[in-house]
Amino acid sequence: MTQTNLTIILIEPQLAQNIGAVARAMLNFGLTDLRLVNPRDGWPNQDAIAPAAGADKILENIQAFPTTLAAIGDLNRVFAASARTHDMVKYIYSPHAALEYLATTAQQGQKVGVLFGNERCGLQNEDISLCEALIKIPTNPEFSSLNLAHAVVLTAYEWSLHINVSPSQIFRTGTTNLATREDLGKFFAHLEIELDRTGFLRHKKKRPTMVRNIRNIFQRANLTEQEVRSLRGIVRSLVRESQNT
């Protein structure tokens, strides 16, 4: 087992059987960190044990979180597995390219993960706007909905193909790390409070879309810790300026 890992995050999974099948699929390809956000039937759940087929360690170490941001807070890079072309400005990667990128990022000591939506309706825009990019698994357009564990096993398989291979591209960040999702979440909260206060987000109906679009701009920017600190400084500085005038 390699030290580098890919975290799998399931958002509001419905069936404990699927959680078990996901655990098995992960361990088949050397992944061990599984996290849940609001599993419908609670956690732990006995129904996950049989389909895990012996991947008990994964089940025992599962963490459940109340929010997506809490579940991904410590990660530096998170992609969202989604078949739908959401109405957002986002990078969309093939599984091959996405996992190559995430494996390369992990090899540089960064923590990476992939978000999966639930069995009924996939990922919501709010969760996707917390992610850097989308992974689109190229399925039959007439029958595109994958079983949750099948989507995870394809992801884990592509990860395993790339994790021990020399990267074809590297993103150099110098002496600073990539920002964690928590850093970024705090920056968004900070920025949005100020934009509410200044009236930029005053249009109630358009507000959710505007917030998502702003977040997506910064998601695509591949920000480092240092850059997030700079951005927060910029916001603080602008706010002081406007308060003085």
Place this chain on the structure above:
Amino acid sequence: MTQTNLTIILIEPQLAQNIGAVARAMLNFGLTDLRLVNPRDGWPNQDAIAPAAGADKILENIQAFPTTLAAIGDLNRVFAASARTHDMVKYIYSPHAALEYLATTAQQGQKVGVLFGNERCGLQNEDISLCEALIKIPTNPEFSSLNLAHAVVLTAYEWSLHINVSPSQIFRTGTTNLATREDLGKFFAHLEIELDRTGFLRHKKKRPTMVRNIRNIFQRANLTEQEVRSLRGIVRSLVRESQNT
């Protein structure tokens, strides 16, 4: 949906739920031809419907066969999905290379398939000796046993990546087709009858291994229809010769 197809053959599958999950995984990547050899709980089976998640056409068209040879008789190329390194002289391909090869073969108008063993013990040597080569999915050596539908979804996914792409290698067969598995099966039967008669296979205990080894030689040879006819002519000719002396 492309005209070229990859046939999936499940040998003695135990759970109808898995058959349904396999049907869903196949249709997700445009595959439609699923065949069963001696399904434990019979076929059709209502328990397959829910996990198929709407892939009803696949379920309705499933054919069940009493023997592996009957199930693959009309196919020109069959690979076996197997994690075990069997004690046979066989080509072993990665999923990527195997499905590229099978997709290329299908693009030349040949019928291709992959054999999967059952949930408990995978493929037996007898079935593997009916196949040209092995596909080894590179799993965690400490937890290598894949769920049956997970193995199929990885295979179908790799197929879909290659089927509409220009091949990197082509095996030219001139004006003749690749041999079908039935042609090859008849040749083996013919040869083995003669080898029994002449005493070459007289050692009862060693006979199964010897038969497998002989079959594997011809499996690796990528035989055309014409070449199988020639080989049968050679056997007939040798037998006549020995009967005359």
